[in-house]
Amino acid sequence: MRYIAINDGVDTAREDNEFTPLRNWFNEFYARDTSKKIRAVKQAKAQKGERVNGEAPYGYLIDPDNRNHLIPDPETAHVVKQIFAMYVRGDRMCEIQNWLRDNEILTVGELRYRRTGSNRHPRPQLNAWYNWPDKTLYDILTRKEYLGHTITGKTYKVSYKSKKTKKNPEEKRYFFPNTHEPLIDEETFELAQKRIATRHRPTKVDEIDLFSGLLFCGDCGYKMYAVRGAGTLERKHAYTCGNYRNRARNDMLCTTHYIRKSVLKELVLADLQRVTSYVKEHEQEFIETANECSAKAVQKTLTQQRKELDKAQNRMNELNILFRKLYEDNALGKLSDEQFAFLTSGYDEEKKTLTRRIAELSQEIDNATERSADVKRFVALVRKYTAITELTYENVHEFIDRILIHELDKETNTRKIEIFYSFVGRVDTGDKPTESISYFRQIGADVKSYAI
Template identity: 90%
Template sequence: MLQTDKITALYCRLSQEDMQAGESESIQNQKMILQKYADEHHFFNTRFFVDDGFSGVSFEREGLQAMLHEVEAGNVATVITKDLSRLGRNYLKTGELIEIVFPEYEVRYIAINDGVDTAREDNEFTPLRNWFNEFYARDTSKKIRAVKQAKAQKGERVNGQVPYGYIADPNDRNHLLPDPETAHIVKQIFAMYVRGDRICEIQNWLREHEVLTVAELQYRRTGSHRHPRPHPNCIYNWPDKTLYDILARKEYLGHTITGKSYKVSYKSKKTKKNPEEKRYFFPNTHEPLIDEETFELAQKRIATKHRPTKVDEIDIFSGLLFCGDCGYKMYLQQGAGTLERKHAYTCGKYRNRIRTGELCTTHYIRKSVLKELVLADLQRVLSYVKEHEQEFIETANECSAKAVQKTLTQQRKELDKAQSRISELNILFRKLYEDNALGKLSDEQFAFLTSGYDEEKKTLTRRIAELSQEIDNATERSADVKRFVALVRKYTAITELTYENVHEFIDRILIHELDKETNTRKIEIFYSFVGRVDTGDKPTESISYFRQIGADVKSYAI
């Protein structure tokens, strides 16, 4: 292509922040300036490339990429912008374009207001101007981040996104109202999940009932979408991640949580999740869609999710069984065929001993035996609570209060110790800083001495936040007993174990190794909200099986 036939690329860019500068920075104004300059200086075959509403920090802009595609194809002779900042506010990438990419393709670059023209030899200050442009972007980003932080601390919705199942209140955008069209979908997803349905079964239900995905619904309502719009054939195909995100959102309990994520850099669109202690929690700000019990059951199941078994179903005790000696998870082993009497559980550490080198014993127990024991113990507890409700509440609260007091005493001691250490570190930091400022310590010595303290301080700060939360949670223990009683009232009787009632009532089960002297195995059941329940009865027992001809009969006690 002859030089005279090549394109004169007139590039315009306007960001959201630039809009505040008024008409002087508008796309229309930029176009007028660029075209006038091109006409007066005899640049022909002009073509506009425009990015409206894009930050100069990112170079993933549609208009810019289209122009660079033409540059790399050898179709561009000259690139003209109103000033350097229109091309970009990242001085490294802007410098790469001006000093490497454009020269390689013999492209002349002109920034009108900054007097930059690569056809001349007087562009020594161009890198400095690029650096100032980036400094402006960094400063603007800081101010925006500070504003968003202030809003998050007040419980205001910063990113404008509303959880699926809610709509923003027309009179107050920071207040949520249940969405008449989708609120029942959220309730259905939770109901199916806590009763033991697998994610694929929930996805099938959504597909059969033609429930639009979150992205497709947003697109139909607003004409825009945050994530890629699904293919027309996939508008009812819900991704696993979307469903797990819904199941984990505390907003469905009626709470507002802000400051959940942050950008890693003003130069990047990538975000990371903030730890719990850095988020802002505002309880009871809107109408809940899900009750506390249902939500907690869902969280328990999410925390223990694993691959389906060979028969493509989730085991009834999934995530609840642990070795009573090493604390490792117990795993289901299925025998030949589908008969449940051949299924059994073993300690995960024992199962992986060859690969990991860690030692434990088998803790083998048949599934049929465990189901028999758990059902009997659950019936024992339900019967006792129904017949002696007030006595149970008083006893459970008394035991709970003792346990809580013991835990609180230990945690408060640890908290006081950690806070004292933080104070000591602050004094050490000040002393080291003064020595460094006065020249008694070199910068290298200062960095070496403070690096270890800095890491210790971060660890202590995290632990203080954890302890404070644990202490707050422990003081609410009495309310948990009432929740367990309310759970018991929901059932007239339990004659068969299901995934739903097992995970509603039971928090975890510990399987201990066989005591060879007594030929018995201890099994501990910890119930939701209240832990172990002592009714004063003899331990629940079950005569088991013969593992081989002539073997002793083993008994199990809870």
């Protein structure tokens, strides 16, 4: 192969190419320097909140008078609102996709092609113009731009030699609040994030359970599983501890913590009515009490976590000392290589577990010091509803953060249920706990379940 560069006077057929390696080095240096300058300019723009990529999120258009300002897209803004509304209502992703297909809503890529003539991927077939991928919908549901904020510096290029990009961590991004008109309110957005985080999945009858992602075992902390079949009567639907259900595959043993869904629904509805009624009638008293209880709860949690962190760090120091002693014995010939490998194998796994746990505890302590009860948001949520007469997916997941199911006390035939509400945790109104009495066939007696 013969290579000729007229401007540089290079011809591989001749043997006078001594300066070619040096010229290549200068060209490489020039490309790298240019890349640094371009990156510095884009970084400066990102720090000032200016748009760098030139493309607006789906549902917005770039303002013709100011390219750094977004305005709602009259053609697609309502689609974003509908996607959020259906998702927080409890609709499955396939139901949202069916709605988009039935209403012939063009995908993001096809809409971009029709407006600009450019596309990042090959165009789909005619019958696939309205087939929205799961990833696109999840990207829309997690974008904070729909709250009216601007986030820049979300990605970066690995190298000037490559077109690959990577995501920046949250702390390296630039956040500018209230820069344009929001399409979604804070409550709807947070409810969507809560549902995404809990990883809901449909039951065997192809629907999302009312308490999906909220129920946990009160003893081992594992998720509660729905027990139901396609032909099972609704009155027989129930929940059991996931650890008990998977006892054949794990080493951690737990009991059933069995509870009927009808009993739980009755308890939760009654307790929700109790709390909302109390907040409406004694709003100021509730705010003062909730703030005081929140401070005590945070302090108690911090104390427990710090004790566990100190214990884990002390054990890690002990393991490091043991490793040094074993290594010295091995180096001096007191231990063979086989004995050294055998003795340290168990410690290696323990060190990995401790390292992960120390990192988790440190993060939890940092978060706990910054987190406090947002009582005013809970009060605003109560005002949003005039009266709650039945449980829906939306109001359950708006009001409730998690529910702990404790095992049945067979001596007293009672079962405790702990309900933690969003932003405020447990709510004590001073009234008698909400109760529900039902017949439990397995013990042949009535069982009193009460919520606190």
